[in-house]
Amino acid sequence: MRFFERLGAVLLFIALAAASPAARAHKASDAYLQLQRNGDTLDLRWDIALRDLDAALDLDRNGNRQLSWGEVRARMDDIGAYALARLRIEQGRCRLAHAQPPAVESRIDGAYLVLQLQARCDTGPAMELDYRLFKEVDPTHRGLLRIGAQGDAAPTARSLDPAGGPVAVAWPEGPTGAASGTSFFRDGVHHILIGYDHVLFLICLLLPAVLRRGADGWMPVANWREALWPMVGMVTMFTVAHSITLALAGLELLTISPRIIEPAIALTIMVAALDNLHPLLRGRRKLFSFLFGLIHGFGFAGVLGELELPARGFVTALLQFNLGVEAGQLVIVSAALLVLVALRGWRGYRPVVLRSGSVLAVAIAALWLFERVFDVQLVAV
Structure with a gap:
């Protein structure tokens, strides 16, 4: 059992570390x-x-x-x-x-x-x-x-x-x-799977999902249901929010430059990771998942507005794309949550997975923030 716990921790760290050098500092090509x-x-x-x-x-x-x-x-x-x-x-x-x-x-x-x-x-x-x-x-x-x-x-x-x-x-x-x-459905799945910043944000939300925060700090939940439903609530808020701004930006009702959105996405990752180390959000993670989801939605939205389709064609493309994003997101959340539930009782979970993982996420997000603000690439890909 100890071997599988350590293997799960190693796989999680590989997923976190892989997000940094492979990710582009700018919007998808x-x-x-x-x-x-x-x-x-x-x-x-x-x-x-x-x-x-x-x-x-x-x-x-x-x-x-x-x-x-x-x-x-x-x-x-x-x-x-x-x-x-x-x-x-x-x-x-x-x-x-x-x-x-x-x-x-x-x-x-x-x-x-x-x-x-x-x-x-x-x-x-x-x-x-x-x-x-x-x-x-x-x-x-x-x-x-x-x-x-x-x-x-x-x-x-x-x-x-x-x-x-x-x-x-x-x-x-x-x-x-x-x-x-179904090309836009496949594109939505592709977009979330290669959207390393969106994936890292979701992982930061997931890391404490199998714990409960008490007066003495983090403690593992008694069973998987205690982890599942709070996580469903946060992911649902995130999904609803980014669907709203995806539609608004795609319809060109509200557009914000990627030069603002891309650094803002990096900041949301930093805040989510820092909250795992110290209660910055003070228990209001669902609310902030919604607010941060509004920002991430603009990051998903850069492709459809340029096509200038008639209303019906645009709505069809937008629906396909959004369903693809949600399908890819469901795969990521399900896989990560399974690993974390299995690891929650490991005595190294809090120091290694939660704390060290969150510190690593802060470092990655800080790198992206610097690259996106100053339009440079510090890590060659």
């Missing part, structure tokens, strides 16, 4: 594609974040962490070749070419390179699209595709996984618009 068909002509607008292109092509020649238009323009041929080699339509039969000179646009989350491309070919009612941008450098990247068509057909949307291989993309036919397939 997304590119935006708007594809329109007019007869036998395909028009594509492709927006790619300059920070992602810099990571792949090392565009920052002087190393000052500030990309200039001159640095981007000097490598424009390399950028175009790099991007076009990673997007194939109809197995390369639809050859994309520049329709207009590339441009740079500023958005709430940074500068994007805008490529205006065109191809002439007949794709029929559907086409094969092979999207592989940043596949070799960033497994978190996704391409968010908005598909338009002729007539009164409303646009549809889907998420493109660079590691997923070629996909069949149907041209929209109905007037309502929709999210294509």
Whole structure:
């Protein structure tokens, strides 16, 4: 039994430690594609974040962490070749070419390179699209595709996984618009599983869930039910809150810059971890789970608003994405809680798992906070 207790503690620390070096200091990598068909002509607008292109092509020649238009323009041929080699339509039969000179646009989350491309070919009612941008450098990247068509057909949307291989993309036919397939559900699951800051926040909430705080400090709960229901309450509050702000931000009713949200998320982790060491929240963890969830919801919301879908299509995509986030979150919470319940009676739980784990979480969050405030990367990935 002692062996399994120690093994569980080791696995928990591996999960905590893995969050630090692998996590990006900024929002997940997304590119935006708007594809329109007019007869036998395909028009594509492709927006790619300059920070992602810099990571792949090392565009920052002087190393000052500030990309200039001159640095981007000097490598424009390399950028175009790099991007076009990673997007194939109809197995390369639809050859994309520049329709207009590339441009740079500023958005709430940074500068994007805008490529205006065109191809002439007949794709029929559907086409094969092979999207592989940043596949070799960033497994978190996704391409968010908005598909338009002729007539009164409303646009549809889907998420493109660079590691997923070629996909069949149907041209929209109905007037309502929709999210294509279950790609946004899978994206929601993916987003929470690679959202190391969100995962670390949940773990910080979970660490004391199998204990009860009394006058003499933390004591293990008598059975798993005492741990389960308080945890259900906190996770429910967190879920409701981030669903609210995810919807508000996705509908562009309320938007806040990632330069504010990303450091704020790091701060929520620090507060949750410090509360495990000293009662900062004074028993109001459910309330603060809700308030912190409002902040985390903005961290989930960066992808859908850019697609400019009709109301029905947007709601479908938003629902799929949110259900995916909740499914991934349920997997994380269930697995972590099982380990913690098994470990709660171990005499090393409080000094090793709770205290040392919380100190480690504070250190990781402090690193992220510094990186996000000063826009630097201290740990290479």
